[in-house]
Amino acid sequence: MDIKKVVVCGGGVLGAQIALQAQYSGFDTTIWLRSEGSVERAKPRLEKFTEQRLNDLELMKEEQTKFNFAGGLVDSYDDFDYEATVEKVKKAHEELTLETDMEKAFDDCDLIIEAMTENLDQKKEFYESIQEYLPEKTIICTNSSSLLPSEFMEATGRPEKFLALHFANGIHKMNVVEVMRTSETEDEYVEIVTQFAKDIRMQPLVLKKEKAGYLLNSLLIPFLTSGLDLYATGVADIEDIDNAWKIGTGAPMGPFDIYDIVGLKTPYSINEDLAKNPKENFVYDFDKMQAVLKEKIDDEKIGVETGEGFYKYDEDGNKID
Numbered sequence: 001m002d003i004k005k006v007v008v009c010g011g012g013v014l015g016a017q018i019a020l021q022a023q024y025s026g027f028d029t030t031i032w033l034r035s036e037g038s039v040e041r042a043k044p045r046l047e048k049f050t051e052q053r054l055n056d057l058e059l060m061k062e063e064q065t066k067f068n069f070a071g072g073l074v075d076s077y078d079d080f081d082y083e084a085t086v087e088k089v090k091k092a093h094e095e096l097t098l099e100t101d102m103e104k105a106f107d108d109c110d111l112i113i114e115a116m117t118e119n120l121d122q123k124k125e126f127y128e129s130i131q132e133y134l135p136e137k138t139i140i141c142t143n144s145s146s147l148l149p150s151e152f153m154e155a156t157g158r159p160e161k162f163l164a165l166h167f168a169n170g171i172h173k174m175n176v177v178e179v180m181r182t183s184e185t186e187d188e189y190v191e192i193v194t195q196f197a198k199d200i201r202m203q204p205l206v207l208k209k210e211k212a213g214y215l216l217n218s219l220l221i222p223f224l225t226s227g228l229d230l231y232a233t234g235v236a237d238i239e240d241i242d243n244a245w246k247i248g249t250g251a252p253m254g255p256f257d258i259y260d261i262v263g264l265k266t267p268y269s270i271n272e273d274l275a276k277n278p279k280e281n282f283v284y285d286f287d288k289m290q291a292v293l294k295e296k297i298d299d300e301k302i303g304v305e306t307g308e309g310f311y312k313y314d315e316d317g318n319k320i321d
């Protein structure tokens with residue numbers, strides 16, 4: 001199945017960016033919004049995100065650093081045609097369709113990406129309300145960050161064609177996307193959505209099953225939590241904790257660098273949840289984890305030292321692709 005028409009539902013922070021990205025990559029893209037008021041609120045947002053892309057392209061022209069590279073827009077600095085890319089970004093903005101009429105929006109639509117406010121009941125109600133307008137072929141993806149797709153898959157009326165496609169804020173630069181199926185999603189649709197992610201210049205990260213927090217937040221939240229715990233309980237100062245990580249592993253940022261980028265309000269509310277459900281949130285399956293390590297150790301795959309661990313290495317210790 002070829003994806004041609006894409007409808008993004010919701011024109012907020014993420015919806016606006018996803019729609020610009022899909023249109024930029026050549027898909028016929030519509031943003032469905034629930035009212036004329038939402039349309040008027042979405043317009044300046046689309047302008048702002050377009051302006052941001054143009055500013056980043058200008059920065060890339062002037063200065064080439066790993067921090068200003070917009071992989072969602074171009075392949076590399078070397079084959080980057082500034083004038084042509086600027087035109088393409090502007091054209092994507094001009095060609096986007098904004099629509100409040102469901103019948104028109106969903107007509108002949110191949111893929112829906114739902115990027116509405118994080119509210120389970122409202123999302124369910126929305127999925128139920130669109131069923132009568134959707135062609136049989138339409139695949140539905142949710143961009144939800146904290147809800148599991150299985151929580152509302154029945155409301156879509158097509159759980160086999162429903163999965164999560166989770167973008168990161170700033171998608172033209174942070175161009176990864178997490179593809180997460182439910183137990184009901186059919187393989188075929190996971191493959192189509194993964195290909196679509198590549199076609200809109202994202203790097204797809206495919207989860208084999210549902211996991212709250214997907215990949216990135218499942219890694220990041222324990223990391224940030226441990227950093228804050230070390231500081232809050234008086235073990236060390238902020239700079240030393242960051243340096244332990246940065247100098248000790250060669251990573252560019254420590255936990256407190258990341259806190260400042262994310263903004264402190266989100267971790268605060270995540271911690272409120274974690275404090276209420278500590279067991280559920282920080283329990284690891286040590287039996288399965290040890291079995292993974294033991295099998296490697298038994299096979300002499302201990303790491304760089306033996307030429308193979310989780311990855312393979314040449315004699316000089318360089319990773320082999």
Ligand SMILES: NC(=O)c1ccc[n+]([C@@H]2O[C@H](COP(=O)([O-])OP(=O)(O)OC[C@H]3O[C@@H](n4cnc5c(N)ncnc54)[C@H](O)[C@@H]3O)[C@@H](O)[C@H]2O)c1
Nearest residue numbers: 010011012013014015034115116117118122143144145169
């Ligand atoms: N903001 C982020 O950094 C981020 C990152 C990844 C995923 N997400 C997810 O993306 C989704 C949207 O987040 P956002 O930050 O863009 O939110 P936002 O508040 O900026 O935008 C929400 C949009 O949904 C629309 N909306 C709200 N209720 C609606 C309803 N009942 N019917 C139709 N439209 C409705 C609003 O008009 C608005 O256009 C959420 O599920 C969120 O978890 C957000």
